[in-house]
Amino acid sequence: MTVCVSLDDQPSAHPLDWRPLLRHVGLLPLRQEETPGDREHATAMYAAWIAHEAELRDELPARAVDEMIDEARSVGGRLARMRRVLVVAER
DSSP states (O other), X not given: OEEEEEXXXXXXXXXXXXXXXXXXXXXXXXXXXXXXXXXHHHHHHXXXXXXXXXXXXXXXXHHHHHHHHHHHHHTGGGXXXXXXXXXEEEO
């Protein structure tokens, strides 16, 4: 699975502590590693959403576009303080 981890004391995009959840379902975390290029990919995606908002509004429901733009502005601004990690676990 992948999870977002905060690099500072601010809440991450996904502040849930996933370790107890894995143990609860009988999984043992083996390793975790940062997913290469994730931050750059997400930054480019959010920038594209904002840059193409008008076109998105022509093709998608208004509520969906509102949520996308809100996410791009709120999460996009925190990407420098977050990292996405791949967690490998076994039963």
